[in-house]
Amino acid sequence: MKVVALAGGVGAGKFLRGLVRAVPAQDVTVIVNTGDDLRVHGLHVSPDLDSVTYWLAGVADRERGWGREGETFRATAELRDRFEAEGSWFGLGDLDLATHVFRTSLLAGGATLSEATARVCERFGVPVRLLPMSDERVTTMIHTLTEDGVQVVFDFQQYWVQRGARDDVKEILFDGVEEAKPAPGVMHALHSADAILLCPSNPVVSIGPILAVPGVRRVIARRKEVVAGVSPIVGGSPVRGMADRLLPAWGVEVSAAGVAEHYRDVIGGWVIDVVDEAQAERIRALDLRVAATDSIMTDDAKAEALARVALELASA
Amino acid sequence: MKVVALAGGVGAGKFLRGLVRAVPAQDVTVIVNTGDDLRVHGLHVSPDLDSVTYWLAGVADRERGWGREGETFRATAELRDRFEAEGSWFGLGDLDLATHVFRTSLLAGGATLSEATARVCERFGVPVRLLPMSDERVTTMIHTLTEDGVQVVFDFQQYWVQRGARDDVKEILFDGVEEAKPAPGVMHALHSADAILLCPSNPVVSIGPILAVPGVRRVIARRKEVVAGVSPIVGGSPVRGMADRLLPAWGVEVSAAGVAEHYRDVIGGWVIDVVDEAQAERIRALDLRVAATDSIMTDDAKAEALARVALELASA
Numbered sequence: 001m002k003v004v005a006l007a008g009g010v011g012a013g014k015f016l017r018g019l020v021r022a023v024p025a026q027d028v029t030v031i032v033n034t035g036d037d038l039r040v041h042g043l044h045v046s047p048d049l050d051s052v053t054y055w056l057a058g059v060a061d062r063e064r065g066w067g068r069e070g071e072t073f074r075a076t077a078e079l080r081d082r083f084e085a086e087g088s089w090f091g092l093g094d095l096d097l098a099t100h101v102f103r104t105s106l107l108a109g110g111a112t113l114s115e116a117t118a119r120v121c122e123r124f125g126v127p128v129r130l131l132p133m134s135d136e137r138v139t140t141m142i143h144t145l146t147e148d149g150v151q152v153v154f155d156f157q158q159y160w161v162q163r164g165a166r167d168d169v170k171e172i173l174f175d176g177v178e179e180a181k182p183a184p185g186v187m188h189a190l191h192s193a194d195a196i197l198l199c200p201s202n203p204v205v206s207i208g209p210i211l212a213v214p215g216v217r218r219v220i221a222r223r224k225e226v227v228a229g230v231s232p233i234v235g236g237s238p239v240r241g242m243a244d245r246l247l248p249a250w251g252v253e254v255s256a257a258g259v260a261e262h263y264r265d266v267i268g269g270w271v272i273d274v275v276d277e278a279q280a281e282r283i284r285a286l287d288l289r290v291a292a293t294d295s296i297m298t299d300d301a302k303a304e305a306l307a308r309v310a311l312e313l314a315s316a
Numbered sequence: 317m318k319v320v321a322l323a324g325g326v327g328a329g330k331f332l333r334g335l336v337r338a339v340p341a342q343d344v345t346v347i348v349n350t351g352d353d354l355r356v357h358g359l360h361v362s363p364d365l366d367s368v369t370y371w372l373a374g375v376a377d378r379e380r381g382w383g384r385e386g387e388t389f390r391a392t393a394e395l396r397d398r399f400e401a402e403g404s405w406f407g408l409g410d411l412d413l414a415t416h417v418f419r420t421s422l423l424a425g426g427a428t429l430s431e432a433t434a435r436v437c438e439r440f441g442v443p444v445r446l447l448p449m450s451d452e453r454v455t456t457m458i459h460t461l462t463e464d465g466v467q468v469v470f471d472f473q474q475y476w477v478q479r480g481a482r483d484d485v486k487e488i489l490f491d492g493v494e495e496a497k498p499a500p501g502v503m504h505a506l507h508s509a510d511a512i513l514l515c516p517s518n519p520v521v522s523i524g525p526i527l528a529v530p531g532v533r534r535v536i537a538r539r540k541e542v543v544a545g546v547s548p549i550v551g552g553s554p555v556r557g558m559a560d561r562l563l564p565a566w567g568v569e570v571s572a573a574g575v576a577e578h579y580r581d582v583i584g585g586w587v588i589d590v591v592d593e594a595q596a597e598r599i600r601a602l603d604l605r606v607a608a609t610d611s612i613m614t615d616d617a618k619a620e621a622l623a624r625v626a627l628e629l630a631s632a
Contacts, residue, residue, distance in 0.1 A: 042421040072390060078414035083439050085418050094410045098394035102401050105358040123398050 003311065004029045004193040008206025009036075009048040010065040011232055011240055012199035013055025016128070018303025019197070020056070022311060025127030029189040031216075033201070034113065034132045035140035035174055035209030036156045040087045041079060043100040044107055047157065048206065049117055049132060050099060057124035065240065068095040089162045114183045129185070133210045136180040140205050142246075143171040156205055165242040169249040172204055177212045190219045195314035197307075198229030198267065200239065200295065203259050204246040211266065220266045228269035228314035230306065231256040234295060235275045257282045264288065269313030271295065271306070289313050319627070320345045320509040324522025325352075325364040326381040327548055327556055328515035329371025332444070334619025335513070336372070338627060341443030345505040347532075349517070350429065350448045351456035351490055351525030352472045356403045357395060359416040360423055363473065364522065365433055365448060366415060373440035381556065384411040405478045430499045447505070449526045452496040456521050458562075459487040472521055481558040485565040488520055493528045506535045511630035513623075514545030514583065516555065516611065519575050520562040527582065536582045544585035544630035546622065547572040550611060551591045573598045580604065585629030587611065587622070605629050 003023055005016060007030050020028060033048045047066070054060035054068055061069040071093035080088035092100060099120060106116040112135040121130050140156040144167035152167070159165060190196065201207055211217040220227055233256050237244055244254045252262045256272040257279040263270070269289040272279060277292040284290055291313050297303040319339055321332060323346050336344060349364045363382070370376035370384055377385040387409035396404035408416060415436060422432040428451040437446050456472040460483035468483070475481060506512065517523055527533040536543055549572050553560055560570045568578040572588040573595040579586070585605040588595060593608040600606055607629050613619040 041417045042424050043417070072388070072410070074388060074410040075391065075414045075417065078411050079418060083414065083418045083436075085421070094388070094390040094413075095394050097410075097413065098391045098399065101357045101359070101391065102395060102399045105401070108358050120399075123400075 001194045001315070002027050002029070002189075002192060003195045003197065004031065004189045005197045005199055006201075006207055006210050007032045007048065007052055007199045008201030009033075009051035010055070012048070012201045012206070013052045013060060014297040014303050015199045015230065015307060016052060016056055017300050018297065018305070018307040020127060021300060021304040022307045028128040029185070029193075030128050030130050031133055031186055031189070031210055032130060033206045033209050034134060035138050035205065037137070037139070038090075038155060038157050040090045040092060040100070041085060042104070043092075043097075044104045045090070045092070045100050046103070046113070046117075046132070049120075049130065050096070052130060053121060053124055053126055056126045056128060056130075059124070067091075067093050071095055090157060112183075114185070129189075131185050131189070132183050133186065133213050133216070134180040135183050136176060138177045138180050138209055138213070139175040140209055141173045141175050142167075142169055143173065144169055160242070165245045169246055172208070172246060172249055174209050174212045177209065178214065180213050182213050182216055186213075187215060187219060190216065190223070193223070194226060195311055196220060196223060196227040197310050197314060198227070198263065200230040200232040202232060202238070202241055202243045202246065203252065203262055204243065204250055217266060224266055225268045226314050227267045228271060228289075228310045229260075229263055229267045230271045230295060230310050231259055231273065231276070233259055234273040239296065255279060260288060261286055269310075269316060271310050271313060289316055317510045317631075318343050318345070318505075318508060319511045319513065320347065320505045321513045321515055322517075322523055322526050323348045323364065323368055323515045324517025325349075325367035326371070328364070328517045328522070329368045329376060330613040330619050331515045331546065331623060332368060332372055333616050334613065334621070334623040336443060337616060337620040338623045344444040345501070345509075346444050346446050347449055347502055347505070347526055348446060349522045349525050350450060351454050351521065353453070353455070354406075354471060354473050356406045356408060356416070357401060358420070359408075359413075360420045361406070361408070361416050362419070362429070362433075362448070365436075365446065366412065368446060369437060369440050369442055372442045372444060372446075375440070383407075383409050387411055406473060428499075430501070445501070447501050448499050449502065449529050449532070450496040451499050452492060454493045454496050454525055454529070455491040456525055457489045457491050458483075458485055459489065460485055476558070481561045485562055488524070488562060488565055490525050490528045493525065494530065496529050498529050498532055502529075503531060503535060506532070506539065509539070510542060511627055512536060512539060512543040513626050513630060514543070514579065516546040516548040518548060518554070518557055518559045518562065519568065519578055520559065520566055533582060540582055541584045542630050543583045544587060544605075544626045545576075545579055545583045546587045546611060546626050547575055547589065547592070549575055550589040555612065571595060576604060577602055585626075585632060587626050587629060605632055
C-alpha cells in the first residue's frame with residue numbers, strides 16, 4: 001500500500017512518526033512545504049523539511065517542537081549579540097546549523113533541493129522518501145496591516161517568528177509558485193498512491209503552498225476518494241501554531257468543519273478530534289466521510305492510532 | 317609614531333598584543349596574510365585575520381593558540397560525523413563559525429574583504445586598523461612529494477592541518493598573486509610608516525605572500541632603514557608551527573641568521589632570541605642592526621618588551 005502524505009513542520013513530523021508505525025516506511029512518500037524556506041546569513045534554511053527530518057530521525061526536541069534535542073545556540077547568540085547580524089532573530093542551533101551549512105554547500109555545488117534533501121535524509125537515516133514540493137523557489141508572503149495601520153509584506157518566517165504573528169493578515173501569496181514545477185517524483189507519487197493523507201498542518205501556509213504548485217491540486221482533487229486529512233483545528237483553535245490568524249484571511253472558519261469545507265474539493269475523508277464530534281454531521285453534509293478520534297499526539301502510539309484512522313478513511 | 321606590522325596568525329597575534337601596549341593602538345596598522353584563506357563548507361575562512369582579531373580582542377584560546385577561548389565544536393562534529401562533509405577536517409568552532417557566517421554573508425552581499433574585515437574588527441573592538449594584504453584571492457599552494465613518491469599540490473591548510481605537514485615540500489606558489497592588488501590603505505600605510513615590523517610569523521607562508529603582492533616588497537625594500545623583523549626561529553627551530561618544513565624549499569637555513577639573510581633586502585634590523593646571540597655577528601655582517609632579547613612571549617608583558625626592542629631597532 002503506497003501512501004503519500006502532504007506535510008508542514010512539527011504537526012506533520014509527529015503524525016509521520018505514527019504513520020511509519022502503521023505502514024512500512026519504504027512505502028511512504030512525504031511531500032513537504034518549502035514555502036517557508038529562507039536565507040538566513042546566506043544559508044538555505046528549509047524549516048519544514050528539517051522539522052520532518054528531525055522528527056522522523058528521532059532527534060527532534062519534543063518539548064520545544066522545532067529543532068534538535070540537546071541543542072545549543074552559541075553561533076546564533078554570537079551572530080545576534082556580537083555581530084548584530086540581520087536574520088539573527090531566527091534561532092539556528094549549532095547542530096541545526098550543520099544541516100544548513102551542508103545543504104547550502106550542496107546547493108552551491110549545483111545540487112537541486114530534492115538531491116540535497118535526499119542526501120540529508122540519508123545521513124539522518126530517515127526511512128521514508130522525503131520530497132520538497134518543488135525544487136524551485138516559492139516564498140509564502142504575508143500581506144499585513146501592522147499595529148500602526150501600515151501595510152507591510154513579510155515572508156512567512158518574518159511574520160511568524162520575528163513579528164510573533166501579531167499583525168493583521170490581509171492576504172497570503174505564494175511568490176514564484178506559478179513558475180514552480182512539482183519536484184521530481186511528486187506527481188508520480190500522487191498518481192500512484194493508494195492513500196493520500198493531509199497531515200494536521202496549517203491549511204494556509206503549510207498545505208496551501210503544496211496545493212498551489214501547478215498540477216498538484218488537480219491530481220489530488222481527481223483522486224479525492226483516496227484522500228483523507230487530519231484536522232489541525234481542535235476545539236476551535238489550532239493544536240499548535242497560529243492558523244487561527246491566517247484562516248480568516250482566506251475566509252475559512254476556524255473549526256474542524258470549517259477546514260473540511262475549505263478542503264472539500266481535494267479530500268474524501270476528514271479526521272476530527274472527539275471534542276469536535278458535534279461537527280461530524282455538518283462535515284458529512286459536505287459529502288465527506290468523517291471519523292472522530294483522539295487527535296492529540298502526546299506520544300508515538302497516539303500518533304500511530306491517529307494515522308491508522310486516517311489511512312482507513314482514505315481507503316474506505 | 318605610525319607603525320605598520322606584517323602579520324601571519326598566532327605568533328603575530330601574541331606579538332601585536334605587546335605592540336599595542338608599547339604604542340597607541342590607533343597608530344598601528346596591521347597587514348595580514350590571506351594566502352591561507354579557504355572555503356570550508358562554502359564559508360569564507362580567513363585563518364590569519366581571525367587569529368589576529370581574536371588575539372587583539374582578548375578572546376583567543378591561549379592554550380590552543382588558534383580559535384576562540386571557551387569554544388565548542390558541535391556544528392563541526394556534526395558536519396564530520398553525520399554528514400561526512402568535505403572540509404570537516406578543518407575544525408571550525410561554534411563561536412568561530414559565527415565569524416565565518418557573518419563574513420561570508422557580507423562578501424555575498426558585495427562587500428570587499430577589507431570592508432568585511434573592518435566590520436568584524438569593529439564588532440570585536442579591535443583597537444588597531446587591520447587590513448588584509450589584498451582584497452583579491454591569493455592561495456598559497458604547496459607542491460609536495462608524498463610518502464608514496466607522488467607529486468601532489470595542496471593548498472596551505474590542507475597541507476598543514478589535514479596532512480599534518482608530513483609531505484616533502486618541493487615548491488611554494490602563491491596562486492593569483494600576480495593579479496592581486498594591495499588592499500586599500502596598504503601602500504599608503506607602508507609609505508607613511510615611521511616603523512615597519514615583520515612579526516615573528518612564518519617567513520614562507522605568512523610573510524611570504526604579503527611580500528609577493530605586487531608593489532609591497534618594493535616599497536618595503538625602499539624603506540628598509542625603518543624596517544625591523546623578529547625571528548620566528550629560536551635555537552634552530554620554529555617557536556610554533558612548521559616553518560622548518562618550508563624554509564628549505566626556498567633554500568633558507570632554519571636559523572635566526574638564515575631567515576635574516578632571506579629578509580636582507582627588506583629589513584634594516586633583526587631581533588633574535590638570546591639563545592641565538594652567537595649568530596649576531598653573522599647577521600651584522602649582512603649589514604643589519606641586531607638585538608638579542610628574550611623572544612618567547614609567554615605573556616603580554618614579555619610581548620610588549622619584545623615589541624619595544626623591535627620598535628627601537630626599526631627607528632634606530
